[in-house]
Amino acid sequence: MSDLSLADVYRARRRIEGRVLRTPLVASPALSAVANAPVYLKLETVQPTGSFKLRGATNALVRLAEAGCTRVVTASTGNHGRAVAHAAHALGIEAAVCMSSLVPSNKVEAVRALGAHAHIIGKSQDDAQREAQRLVREEGYAYVPPFDHLDVIAGQATIGIEIAEDLPDVEQIVVPLSGGGLFAGIAFAAKQIAPAVRLTGVTMERGAAMHASLAAGRPVLVDEVETLADSLGGGIGLDNQHTFSLTRQLIDEVVLLDEPSIARGIVHAYEDEHLVLEGAAAVGIAALLAGRLGDSPVARGPIVLIVTGANIDMNQHRRIVGEALQGATA
Numbered sequence: 001m002s003d004l005s006l007a008d009v010y011r012a013r014r015r016i017e018g019r020v021l022r023t024p025l026v027a028s029p030a031l032s033a034v035a036n037a038p039v040y041l042k043l044e045t046v047q048p049t050g051s052f053k054l055r056g057a058t059n060a061l062v063r064l065a066e067a068g069c070t071r072v073v074t075a076s077t078g079n080h081g082r083a084v085a086h087a088a089h090a091l092g093i094e095a096a097v098c099m100s101s102l103v104p105s106n107k108v109e110a111v112r113a114l115g116a117h118a119h120i121i122g123k124s125q126d127d128a129q130r131e132a133q134r135l136v137r138e139e140g141y142a143y144v145p146p147f148d149h150l151d152v153i154a155g156q157a158t159i160g161i162e163i164a165e166d167l168p169d170v171e172q173i174v175v176p177l178s179g180g181g182l183f184a185g186i187a188f189a190a191k192q193i194a195p196a197v198r199l200t201g202v203t204m205e206r207g208a209a210m211h212a213s214l215a216a217g218r219p220v221l222v223d224e225v226e227t228l229a230d231s232l233g234g235g236i237g238l239d240n241q242h243t244f245s246l247t248r249q250l251i252d253e254v255v256l257l258d259e260p261s262i263a264r265g266i267v268h269a270y271e272d273e274h275l276v277l278e279g280a281a282a283v284g285i286a287a288l289l290a291g292r293l294g295d296s297p298v299a300r301g302p303i304v305l306i307v308t309g310a311n312i313d314m315n316q317h318r319r320i321v322g323e324a325l326q327g328a329t330a
């Protein structure tokens with residue numbers, strides 16, 4: 001199917017063990033009642049950098065450090081940059097992070113606080129990626145892409161192994177979808193272990209590059225727009241090597257959400273699950289609440305929602321929850 005093997009994923013798991021958490025899979029009674037099926041949340045929010053991105057970044061950086069690399073650079077909408085900064089610090093190597101001006105300031109500050117150099121450039125993920133490539137060409141950095149790299153995909157795929165171990169009869173896995181590193185990794189590992197499992201990708205209606213690319217049959221550019229799911233923004237790269245073809249082969253369905261639905265996901269997570277989630281992490285919950293995960297009047301097997309990250313600006317979070325409460329009492 002690709003240059004990725006299940007053995008690579010198990011090797012990634014051994015490599016990141018002790019540096020990245022094996023995350024809990026917790027039942028959600030409230031969402032199970034809505035779905036008429038057992039629903040579980042895979043809580044990547046508890047990772048040291050607040051998102052799953054630490055898995056792929058750590059796998060890639062351990063390999064680079066073993067090869068003698070001392071300086072790494074990446075382009076990122078925030079969580080990957082943060083993960084690279086954290087992993088580089090832990091390994092004692094230097095990190096530079098290139099980000100577009102659309103990236104929220106809390107994420108930029110988090111990268112700086114971890115000791116990395118923050119390069120703010122351009123208005124899109126593609127601009128930031130070009131700056132990272134320049135540092136590679138002109139200043140000898142090693143590039144760590146946010147999704148389109150086999151070591152990154154194998155790192156994210158370790159989530160799929162953990163789900164298969166914790167819940168062998170899982171029927172559906174619901175994955176927030178952007179560049180597709182997370183989706184491709186989890187889908188690859190899960191389907192290698194349990195071929196019948198259904199894989200659903202969820203993303204926002206506006207500016208979803210992977211969805212547009214799947215529809216076009218090749219990687220295409222989309223205009224970037226602001227969304228509550230800002231970690232799902234950014235292109236997939238016109239020269240995409242791995243995640244586009246893997247996602248195309250492994251995806252069973254794509255769900256597209258509008259902004260009010262994503263807000264409802266954030267509010268449900270807070271009020272009913274006691275979780276502070278960023279928009280990108282709430283799209284699985286949002287899709288379920290919107291009745292978009294395939295209606296079924298009869299009981300179904302377990303559904304796992306990947307809850308990808310907690311890194312939301314807290315002022316924005318308070319505003320979203322506050323507006324929902326006002327709406328409820330108006």
Ligand SMILES: *Cc1c(COP(=O)(O)O)cnc(C)c1O
Nearest residue numbers: 079178179180181182280308309
């Ligand atoms: C990066 C990210 C995603 C999407 O991952 P991709 O590999 O780019 O598809 C989802 N949620 C959060 C919180 C992220 O940081």
